[in-house]
Amino acid sequence: MRRICSFLIMVTVLCMLACPAFSEDSMQRIGIISAMQSEVKLLLSEAEIDRVDQVGGLDFHVGTLRGKPVVIVKAGIGKVLAAAGTATLLNRYDISEVIFTGVAGGVGDETKVLDIVVGTGLVQHDLGKLSNDGFEWFDGSDDIGGWFACDKNLIALALEAAVDTVGEDHVFQGVIATGDQFVASEQYVKHLQSDFNALACEMEGASVAAVCEQYGVPYVVLRTMSDKADGLAVSTYGAMVDTASDNSCRIVLKMLELMRDEQRPAA
Ligand code: ADE
Numbered sequence: 001m002r003r004i005c006s007f008l009i010m011v012t013v014l015c016m017l018a019c020p021a022f023s024e025d026s027m028q029r030i031g032i033i034s035a036m037q038s039e040v041k042l043l044l045s046e047a048e049i050d051r052v053d054q055v056g057g058l059d060f061h062v063g064t065l066r067g068k069p070v071v072i073v074k075a076g077i078g079k080v081l082a083a084a085g086t087a088t089l090l091n092r093y094d095i096s097e098v099i100f101t102g103v104a105g106g107v108g109d110e111t112k113v114l115d116i117v118v119g120t121g122l123v124q125h126d127l128g129k130l131s132n133d134g135f136e137w138f139d140g141s142d143d144i145g146g147w148f149a150c151d152k153n154l155i156a157l158a159l160e161a162a163v164d165t166v167g168e169d170h171v172f173q174g175v176i177a178t179g180d181q182f183v184a185s186e187q188y189v190k191h192l193q194s195d196f197n198a199l200a201c202e203m204e205g206a207s208v209a210a211v212c213e214q215y216g217v218p219y220v221v222l223r224t225m226s227d228k229a230d231g232l233a234v235s236t237y238g239a240m241v242d243t244a245s246d247n248s249c250r251i252v253l254k255m256l257e258l259m260r261d262e263q264r265p266a267a
Pocket of ligand 1: 103104105106181182183184201202203226227228229230233237
């Protein structure tokens with residue numbers, strides 16, 4: 001009998017270690033990810049945080065926002081940290097959907113500073129082969145491809161929330177180009193426009209998308225333009241990043257308000 005009990009305890013402990021999401025928190029939650037603190041500051045100030053789990057150097061804020069159960073994490077800048085943070089989030093918690101919120105450089109002629117771009121698709125613009133013939137992008141036709149599509153329902157929700165928040169003249173939907181570079185070059189912006197039909201560029205979206213695809217979790221990326229990714233981008237970004245970050249947060253708050261309760265996890 002004692003042996004059976006010890007065996008059962010051991011199996012339970014092993015299961016808990018293998019599935020930390022269910023050992024710690026079995027409630028389904030909406031995952032909200034950003035790269036920088038400024039991009040989640042407003043959300044954290046509006047949330048009721050029950051606890052902060054520290055995992056892998058990140059703070060996972062577990063609580064409720066606009067009545068919806070959430071986990072909010074600032075994952076860090078660039079594709080590596082974004083992917084690592086997303087993987088930890090999806091591995092550790094039961095996440096129904098992922099919303100990425102933050103700022104970006106405007107790429108399209110039409111996207112001005114403080115306009116919104118809701119990503120319909122994400123590309124890793126810097127993923128490919130660099131040879132003597134130049135750079136050849138991996139087009140997504142194989143396992144390591146660089147193209148991802150956001151969830152249609154989340155896109156629709158983000159658009160509705162964005163139009164409600166800033167008005168339709170300031171809301172765009174289209175391709176967001178992700179790479180491990182802060183783009184401050186008219187020449188590179190032209191390349192992103194002509195080769196990817198991109199409306200915005202940033203440094204995390206497509207890697208979050210890649211991990212969400214692996215876990216089968218729907219996602220959307222929502223960005224407010226902090227600059228135009230041109231020669232003036234560094235100073236424009238410096239002046240606008242806080243306002244642009246808050247703008248995206250306000251849209252996320254609206255998205256949560258608009259989510260129909262019967263479709264979403266209850267708090
Ligand atoms: N995020 C905000 N502005 C950006 C830019 N110009 N390039 C890359 N990521 C950005």
